[in-house]
Amino acid sequence: MLYQLEGSQAVARAIALCRPEVVCAYPITPQTHIVEGVGELVRSGQLGNCQYLNVESEMAAISVAIGSEAAGVRSYTATSSQGLLYMMEAVYNASGLELPIVMTLGNRAIGSPLNIWNDHADAMSARDAGWLMLFAENNQEAADLHIQAFKIAETLRLPVMVCMDGFILTHAYEKVDLPEQSEVDEFLPPYKPEFSLDPENPCAIGAMVSPNDFMEVRYMAHRRQLEACAVIDKIGTEFSAKFKRNTGGLLRTYHTENAETVVVAMGSVLGTIKDTVDDMNQTNGNGKYGVLSLVSYRPFPDNEIREALKNAKRVIVVEKAFALGRGGILAREVELALKGLDIEIVTVIAGLGGRVITKSMLAEVFRQPKGNLVFLGLKEDAIRQEYKTVLNKGGA
């Protein structure tokens, strides 16, 4: 059914539809409304049979979830930015223990300097923590991805992080179509753990592993990540078939059939990019520009990306985080996926710390990127003040 909801509330209701049994709430802008929303649904009885815990820190939030998941019940929590870093020890622990926790990451910049606005630095910090990471383009996908995430997680026995841009999505009111409880119940079966803390057949979870076996454990984790691509795709397709909308899955293409330039990005900026590309294709009339929306960042769908971009001449990767002193992160991975193909890769770093991204700025850099590492909307004069000369190693 259609609703006009704040993104966070849409996610909260989607979470409720997935019948979590333990929800851990700790406030951190910008995801706070999500856990507030779920709290409301529990208090009002709309989400029954659910323990809602107000914990004392993000470390506690994920830890409670680890405990409850290990005890065999579907568990959920949410965090952002600094919170993700504070719980990082447990984030690795959860994937190591193969606990299929679902956590929302309201993407927000990492301090210092302190910044509460949107970018993807927090997600990038956890990219090798062994969690699956899915990015939502808009609030409809944010809601849908959570429903898919529980199924993906519990199928693969791997935790899933659903990333949605802080403020831009979490605080935006939009139309969202939320499925009925019965529909979700059909799509997402109850959680049946293969191992848990069960007094009937006791086992020890989280043994110390010596050099003798540690590599095998890590290799098997690697294999499961590779298997994840197929599962995410399958479940995405399953979801689209049932709910008649194309959300989730690994990635989506937009006018890439005969595009010379394809823009790759993750998250809410894709909306602005699509508008920009539409305008540019109309003005010079030959559909030169296409867009690739990347949903699954981990596992990174190399083959699917290569397939989608192989005919492009230039790939412009717009990303909201970057490796200091190095350049793009997503761009490097895309470049790896396109190894051997004669395709120019341009990295556009944009929207750091909530910096505004307008269609005109995008149009300008899509038409004529200056160099292969562009800092979109960088205030040149401010930089010149600091440095007598601008470092031009890739500097715009």
Add this chain to the structure above:
Amino acid sequence: MSKPFATVVESRTSLANKTGSWRTVRPEYVHRLPPCNVTCPAGENIQQWLSLAQEGKFFEAWQEMVKNNPFPATMGRVCYHTCEKACNRGQYDGSVNINLIERSIGDMAIAKGWSFKKSEVRSDKKVLIIGSGPSGLTAAYFLRQFGYGVDIFESRKYLGGMMRYGVPKYRLPRRVLDAEIKRIQDCGVNTVCNRKVNNIKDELSNYDAIYLAVGASVASSVTIDIEPGSKVVSAVDLFQKIEDNPNDLPNLGKTVVVYGGGNTAIDAARTALRLGAKDVKIVYRRTINNMPAHETEIQDALSEGIEILCLRTISAINGNKVILDKMDYDEESGILSRSGENEMIVADSVVFAIGQAVESSLIQGIDGISISEKGLISVDNCMMTGVKGVFAGGDAILGKRTVTNAIGYGKKAAKCIDAFLQGREYIPNSKNEVANFKKLNTEYYQKDERKEVSRLGNLDFEEKNVSYSDSEVVQEAMRCFSCGNCFHCDNCYSYCPDNAIIKHEDGTLEIDYDYCKGCGICASECPCGAIKMTT
């Protein structure tokens, strides 16, 4: 998908990791000798019967007692309980009242008419025992258990030796003594009283072995000039008169002097009181702590008003005047010398209790049997005299003369004779390490005062009934530390950090050396020192 590899592990797989290899020392359950058993002259396994008493199994406790000593009730009266002195609990909150428990159970046996197990062993060999004192009767009891035919020849009117003629009735009632003697007779021991053996030569041919249990019943003579007509008697004769004709008790008059420092002197003095004497003094040449008498005996005498004059020797007795020489005693060197002074005290009669000698007339002229300079029959460590098949024991070979010692030697003699008759050599069993106080961990014993019962009666020949009740027996027995031997307190089993001690269904404990790391906590926390760390 099965369980995650390595990160999730089934229960108890650590049992594959045998940590026993960590050990440098290993705990072992041992049987250490409880101090009480060590000191018991009759070789009783006191701890064992105390343990049975704890369980209220009085009959089994009695059976355990009589495995080594057929006279528990008598022991309860006359034994000087060296076991209690040695009891480790003495260094904690008071030793276990072993003597009174033994007495109480001995009395139960008499009251309930418990009898000895009939032994099935039969042998056609016969043994003659000369003398029916504690050592003779005990030897007879054991030899019957070994299946031999036994004859006892007793020169006196009644059986019992020193138990009857050396211990007054108020300490050892005759109904008790007679009951315990009768029990031995009922085993098939043939006893003949008023049967004096002049010389064992006559009997050598009739028996396969002879046991000289003649004791030391001859009063030692003394070189004091005694004016004729002075009333002087030896303690041994006094006791025999009282015993043999109870209705015609001798009259020693109002003031009596007893000369001597041993238990016999004390008995003589207390008997004098009971014969009507009002003022009884004991004269003894050394100091009170040198007195050979047991301190409980000395206490009993003093509490009955008997006076002890120390550092005095009697130099002369003229009628009712007794001339005493005062003595000087040098503590370090132990040399006793006359001080030159003397004093005179008045006594209606004087009783001499200065020791007893062995009646050796019956072994005169037999080569191979020799008498030591102390007048004791000399025997080898198998208690055999120079003559094959002729053994000797009890007071006749002992310096330290107590009923309990005599019983101990009676048992040993029986074993030696048995070995001799079987043609093998008697080998005493080896002795384990002693469980001294240092080896215990007394933290686990609840403080619990020893239950005292006063033994003093009024000045008559009746014994005050002073046994424990059944529940008192159990309660006092419970105070036993069970030194050196496991009493199943489960401490070791409970304190082992590695679950490396197995407790079987029947409560027995076993160390699992696959896993025991040898830390030693079980040994430290064992209250009674029943675990030893060995390399």
Add this chain to the structure above:
Amino acid sequence: MSSLTMGNRFGQHTTVQSSCDRPNTLTSGHRACQGCGEGLAARCAIDVAYTAAKGKIAVVNATGCLEVVSCAFPDNSWNIPWIHSLFGNTAAVASGIAAAFKNKGQADVRVIAQGGDGGTTDIGMGCLSGMFDRNDDVLYICYDNQAYMNTGVQRSSATPALARTATTMPNSQYSGSDPETGKNVPDIAMAHGIPYVAVASIGNLHDLERKVAKAINIRGAKYIQIHCPCPLGWGFPTAETVRIARLALKSGMYPLFEAENGVLVGSTPVEEQIPVEEYLRVQKRFAHLFGKNAQPENIGILQKIANRNIEKYRLGGMSDE
């Protein structure tokens, strides 16, 4: 024969540890040092909990000695549902488990969080306080061996005054852990007003069993701190572990008491208090207070601490209420 031993053949006042069919939740093959106090404490506490909870328990174990020695693949010496939490989040993981079982309608499964003093009083304090605040239905057991033993005896906030550790090494100007520092976690727990707080010791297993069984049957947050002497860390022979625990009790250095809803309700009296020296002298970690340059005034400080404990927790008996 007496009532202070763990069991006796007459079946009177027997304990869990002394029964034939005790659960042995932590069994043989674990890698704890010889004479490990924590190993013993854990065996007893979890056996009692298992029994009191009729076999329905789940245990969360902080990183630390107990975890490392008891569950290193392929050797797991536990026989219960057990999960290794991180060093600082044990109480939170336990809260999650309790919430899960509550939601599955299995609140009869009793959840236990356990860790060493480091994992509890220092790094885990945040999550612990959170668990207390929510009054989650969890029993937290802290095995207090008074330092970070797993990493080599470094000082923790539970390390007693003047004790030597790898990070409080005495020298001529410095005599061990600063007496002005340290945390009293039982008091902190009481300050949260949680239903039950207790201090126990392997020097008194009867008392330990009673307290754990009592805690299992209480709903809400419970905290039990168990004194576990450590032969390696404190420097004494492996056979002396329990004896030293007893000396700590008899000297007043480690008061045993119970509190309900933040109020002291009972304590184990110290019959005849022994001088604190008797407890200190047998441990190498206090060796610097004795010997040629002995430090009587420092021993005095420890004696004051002991005396204050006796007074504060009424170890002279609760009679003067």
Add this chain to the structure above:
Amino acid sequence: MFQVRIHGRGGQGVVTAAEMLSIAAFLEGKDAQAFPSFGSERMGAPVVAFCRISEREIRSREPISNPDAIIIQDRTVIEPACAFDGIVDNGFVLINSPADVETNLSNARVKCIGATEIALEQVGRPIPNAVLLGSFAALTGVIKIDSVIKAINTKFSGKIAEKNVKAAQVAYERTLGEM
């Protein structure tokens, strides 16, 4: 695409105004998107919120730089927030003010209304957001007053909802009257 920018101060319900506006549009079957200025809305600090209304799916996330309509909930922010920047030609400007305000805008359709006064009168609280939406409906015709009323009822309930609905109707009637 009709883009609205709402200016005011933290605590005056500026964000709620944008949200209600988007709900109203949604109730009329349109696509709508509302989002705050993503600042940390401290009480009293200048705040801005945005709302886009369209017949087609709204994808772009860029802020609104050329609004078709501007609502000023607190006229004291006009100057510091450069509230009128980028307004389209012949755009609407609705200002919460009992008296007319000089905007020196050449070709904007400016309307002033004492929204706070109406709110105090009808609701008893100086929160002008619902009132201004009522006036906005009349001024722009982009949304109907009934949708505004329904939107108010999704955001508030009971007495508060009733009074705000009443206040919005008063503002709607008055503005319509002055058109």
